[in-house]
Amino acid sequence: MSSKAADVIASALxxxxxxxxFASGRLPAERTLSEHYATTRITLREALGQxxxxxxxxxxxxxxxxxxxxxxxxxxSHHSHFHAMALxxxxxxxxxxxxxxxxPAQLAIARHLQLQExxxxxxxxxxxxxxxxxxxxxxHYLNPACFPGLLAEDLTCSLTDLYDQRYxxxxxxxxxxxxxxxxxxxxxxxxxxxxxxxxxxxxxxNRDQHNRVIDCDCEFWRYDALCVAVEV
Amino acid sequence: MSSKAADVIASALxxxxxxxxFASGRLPAERTLSEHYATTRITLREALGQxxxxxxxxxxxxxxxxxxxxxxxxxxSHHSHFHAMALxxxxxxxxxxxxxxxxPAQLAIARHLQLQExxxxxxxxxxxxxxxxxxxxxxHYLNPACFPGLLAEDLTCSLTDLYDQRYxxxxxxxxxxxxxxxxxxxxxxxxxxxxxxxxxxxxxxNRDQHNRVIDCDCEFWRYDALCVAVEV
Numbered sequence: 001m002s003s004k005a006a007d008v009i010a011s012a013l014x015x016x017x018x019x020x021x022f023a024s025g026r027l028p029a030e031r032t033l034s035e036h037y038a039t040t041r042i043t044l045r046e047a048l049g050q051x052x053x054x055x056x057x058x059x060x061x062x063x064x065x066x067x068x069x070x071x072x073x074x075x076x077s078h079h080s081h082f083h084a085m086a087l088x089x090x091x092x093x094x095x096x097x098x099x100x101x102x103x104p105a106q107l108a109i110a111r112h113l114q115l116q117e118x119x120x121x122x123x124x125x126x127x128x129x130x131x132x133x134x135x136x137x138x139x140h141y142l143n144p145a146c147f148p149g150l151l152a153e154d155l156t157c158s159l160t161d162l163y164d165q166r167y168x169x170x171x172x173x174x175x176x177x178x179x180x181x182x183x184x185x186x187x188x189x190x191x192x193x194x195x196x197x198x199x200x201x202x203x204x205x206n207r208d209q210h211n212r213v214i215d216c217d218c219e220f221w222r223y224d225a226l227c228v229a230v231e232v
Numbered sequence: 233m234s235s236k237a238a239d240v241i242a243s244a245l246x247x248x249x250x251x252x253x254f255a256s257g258r259l260p261a262e263r264t265l266s267e268h269y270a271t272t273r274i275t276l277r278e279a280l281g282q283x284x285x286x287x288x289x290x291x292x293x294x295x296x297x298x299x300x301x302x303x304x305x306x307x308x309s310h311h312s313h314f315h316a317m318a319l320x321x322x323x324x325x326x327x328x329x330x331x332x333x334x335x336p337a338q339l340a341i342a343r344h345l346q347l348q349e350x351x352x353x354x355x356x357x358x359x360x361x362x363x364x365x366x367x368x369x370x371x372h373y374l375n376p377a378c379f380p381g382l383l384a385e386d387l388t389c390s391l392t393d394l395y396d397q398r399y400x401x402x403x404x405x406x407x408x409x410x411x412x413x414x415x416x417x418x419x420x421x422x423x424x425x426x427x428x429x430x431x432x433x434x435x436x437x438n439r440d441q442h443n444r445v446i447d448c449d450c451e452f453w454r455y456d457a458l459c460v461a462v463e464v
Binding site: 181199 | 281282285286287303308309405406407408409410411412413414428430431432455459460461462463464
């Protein structure tokens with residue numbers, strides 16, 4: 001339960017942020033803010049915590065508080081890849097490969113790919129940034145029969161383009177499931193949040209132009225980084 | 233950060249739940265569990281907290297821990313209403329009206345409904361249960377010009393049916409936005425969770441068969457109650 005004083009400060013700060021104050025993106029230090037609002041550090045932190053939960057501000061370790069950038073609009077029916085989606089929205093995307101290797105498929109992944117548990121799959125772990133901020137930790141699981149030799153390619157690029165240019169494989173239909181849930185220990189540190197922090201988990205099972213299941217993506221998003229939009 | 237001991241207990245408990253133990257739905261008391269795993273109450277609670285965050289178990293005030301029921305599958309492209317969606321999935325839905333009245337539209341709602349801020353709208357607040365468990369707190373905002381006299385009707389029924397039968401209005405297109413975020417103070421207590429608990433916020437702006445915007449729904453879901461599925 002929140003205190004009345006924290007609610008009032010949260011509203012006041014929210015209004016200032018929405019009116020365009022703190023143009024640099026960085027909020028004043030907690031000490032400055034608690035003096036400005038003539039309140040204790042505890043109450044101030046409660047107010048900041050409310051704004052953080054609403055996705056209005058976020059904290060960086062040892063750097064303080066920042067105004068959250070606009071959410072990326074994620075429309076499952078537009079099959080554009082991450083870099084294209086960011087570009088269309090005037091944002092700058094970048095991709096870092098954390099790991100790319102062959103692994104035995106765990107049961108859930110094997111089912112998604114229509115393989116047997118323990119069959120070899122390619123697993124690519126990548127971290128994706130928008131305007132320099134890590135927002136998405138993703139694990140791609142590929143059926144290696146579709147993509148021989150792929151792990152030797154430059155995997156910082158779009159897989160969509162690589163599939164098309166090297167293998168003549170293009171995306172067909174896809175099935176998305178979207179679940180709110182806690183960010184697991186392998187994803188949370190890369191996204192600069194504590195393990196167990198709420199996030200959005202999007203699983204995509206992708207088919208190619210011949211309707212074969214070719215890969216599956218397990219995406220772990222910062223909860224304040226995107227807005228899923230669906231038009232029907 | 234989680235402790236190793238808690239991780240091991242969480243895995244063991246998860247396996248037991250997935251293997252169908254605790255068929256009544258209720259887990260043994262914390263004391264029984266901590267004796268069984270020869271651990272402290274603190275470590276046990278950490279393990280239970282992990283399973284809760286994963287949506288595998290949930291806690292009821294003063295009643296203890298329960299196995300979470302299966303998530304409801306929510307497919308934005310199937311325009312079926314709440315009761316029909318539950319029925320198709322073999323679940324029992326019920327609806328409770330919390331409040332139904334005229335209110336002046338706040339800016340965001342006015343924009344959704346293509347009205348002016350302060351214009352009168354109908355607001356209906358309802359709580360929806362699946363198999364007796366409160367999973368969805370929803371606020372419907374209706375353009376009163378489309379639905380004269382609607383507030384006097386029985387609002388525990390499907391609005392979809394009421395629109396059609398009394399007003400000859402059927403749903404056409406809709407725009408969904410799906411955001412993870414904290415459950416606000418007006419929604420959380422009805423869902424038996426603390427204010428600020430993560431949830432899923434789904435906003436639907438609905439048009440009729442003539443492409444007029446007729447209403448907008450603000451849905452606040454328990455995060456462990458549903459899985460959004462989209463096929464493209």
